[in-house]
Every structure is written in C-alpha cells, then in structure tokens.
Amino acid sequence: MNADPAGAGLDFWPGSLWHRLERDAAGRHRITDDFLRGWLERPELTPPAEAGPRERALHAALLARPRRPITPVSLLALEDPDARENWELFAAFRDHLLAYATLEEAYLALFTSGPVRLPPVFLDGLAWALLRGILDGCRDPFRARAAECLFRPQRVTMVEGTVLLADAETVERQARTGGLGSLGELLRRAQIPLAPVELEVLRPDNAATYWTRGERFDLVLDLGFGREGLDSLARVLEAWVAQLLDVAVRIEPVMRIRDERWSWHVGLDAEATAILNALWEGLEVEEERLARLLALFRLEFRDPSVVREPLRGRPVYLALASDPAGRVRCKPQNLLVNLPLGEVG
Secondary structure, three states: OOOOHHHHHHOOOHHHOHHHOEEOOOOOEEOOHHHHHHHHOOOOOOOOOOOOHHHHHHHHHHHHOOOOOOOHHHHHOOOOHHHHHHHHHHHHHHHHHHOOOOHHHHHHHHHHOOOOOOOHHHHHHHHHHHHHHHOOOOOOHHHHHHHHOOOOOEEEEEEOOEEEEEEHHHHHHHHHHOOOHHHHHHHHHOOOOOOOOOOEEOOOOOHHHHHHOOOOOOEEEEOOOOOHHHHHHHHHHHHHHHHHHOOOEEEEEEOOOOOOOOOOEEEOOHHHHHHHHHHHOOOOOOHHHHOOEEEEEEEEEOOHHHEOOOOOOOOEEEEEEOOOOOEEOOOOOHHHHOOOEOOOO
16 A cells, blocks of 8 residues: 555654654664653643642743753642642653663663553553654555554444454544534533544545544554455554564464464453463353454564574464453553563674
C-alpha cells in the first residue's frame, strides 16, 4: 500500500513529540530540552486557571530550563496536594529519561529495573514517540493505523466473525456526543436522543484519508485473517523489536497454534498472557474466553544464535486478546522483555 498524496504520509502524529527528539548515528533517539518542554505543555501538566502562584512559577521555570532540579522542598511548597503528586510523577519520569543516553534505553529500563511506578500516560507517550520514529517516512496507512494499537487502547467489535478494532477514547467520545462535539454533549445532557455514529473501517479505497485526519484516531482497523490490518500489525511488531532490541525477527499471523513442541509464548496484553499460559499448561479454557483471542502470530529469529539454549530454532507464539468488557490494552513492552534472548549486544 503506497497511498501518500503529495508526500503527506511522511509527516504525521505531531502530538507524539517525536519531532522534538534528535537521532544519533545509530538511529536511536536522544532526549532534548524541547522534548521535555513538550511534556510540560501537555494538559496534564499545564497549570489550570485555579492553580496557585507557586505551581505556576514552577511550571514557568521548567519551561525555561526543562532540566533544572526539581527538589522535594519545591514540591512541598505547592499549594495543591494533587498538583504536588502530578509534579512528583513528572520529576521521576524526567529524571529517569535523563539518566540514559537514548529514549530506547530509557524505555527498556522502565521494565527491567523493578516495578513500573509511572502511570500509563507516560508509558504510552514514550511508545508513541518511538513508533513515530520507527514509521518515519511511512507511506502505508494500514501500518500507521496498526501502530496505534500499541499506544492507544482499543474497543473490539465482532462482525460476521471479523475482528474490528476502534480507538477506545474515540468510541467513548462519540457515544457521549453523537459525533457533534460540544453540541452533542449539550444535547445528551438535555436528554435529546442522538443518532448512533458509525466509524469508518480503513480499507484500500479510503486509506489515503488517514493522512488528512490529523490525530482524530477515528478509523477502524480490520484484523481479519489475511487482511491488510493484521499483516500491518505484524510488520509494526517486527520493526518495534528491531528498533528497541536490535534483533531481526519475522512475524507472521497464524490461525491457530499447532505445535507439539510449543516451547515459548508472549502475550501482548494481560488477557492474552493468561489465556496462552492456560493453554500451554494443558488447562481447559472456556469457549467464551478463547473467543477473546483476537490475533495469533508466529515469531522466528533471523539469527537463531541470539536465542538462549535450548530454545534455538523454536518459534515464539504471540497473541493479542480483549478483556471481558471488549477492551484491548496492548503492552508492547511485553514483546521486549519476554523474548528468550541470550546476551544481546
């Protein structure tokens, strides 16, 4: 798929803040003051109208010098306890990033150096920036839409056996407003019925519109077997492993796991992990729960020597699933920390 009107596919997702990073000679991303400033400009950290003068002063000082120390004394001085907690989280997040040479190293270290203490907004934001770099120059709307699944929760709908994924936040917003924005919210509050809004499914004939939608995240991804969406997700996962681990893999969708020597698996979310664990242990899994498995993949290493013995030459099976409420919360870090690798340079 090469839909790219006037080169529009070469620039997208400004909200990822990727444009504020710098690349080193190896293609990894260096943290810049402007990248940190972008986080400070987000709504979560911009002081609200009712914020006290000390919080406003701290925010202004950090905008001017994003690496300036954030001391416990300066945080204790803040007027609002909730604001204090937000700034404590940001300080931990920023200091963690600055402790590493690249964003890739900092992201990996979040999941390999003890319990993760940062909220999802930080983790998803970093994955978004990394994926934007991975897809730089991308002309494939299906691949860009598939990548959204790694940093934005999805809602699943089954239509005639086909798995359709829609952005969870977009679905919830459309349900509130009927697609009419603030007017729809007012109508809802007035208990005036709103017509249901149907989101468009990304298909070859409308794929070029992906680049013109900004960051509306309002196209539905078809994950049906043999469709562009599922193959694109596999390609994104390959690129994710290559960028973060410098390991070349081949990932292909499969309809089921038929392998008497099934040796290793990775769930791309908590539900998929639990289901694969149960199946591998030979436990009986209810049909209703099995139906939550949305996609299965077979991963093979291009260079088997990077795999620890005795798993060399054996495939790794991956799965993506929804929870009982139909929500899909992909954890791309699972694919980085749970592969059976030996020492990787």
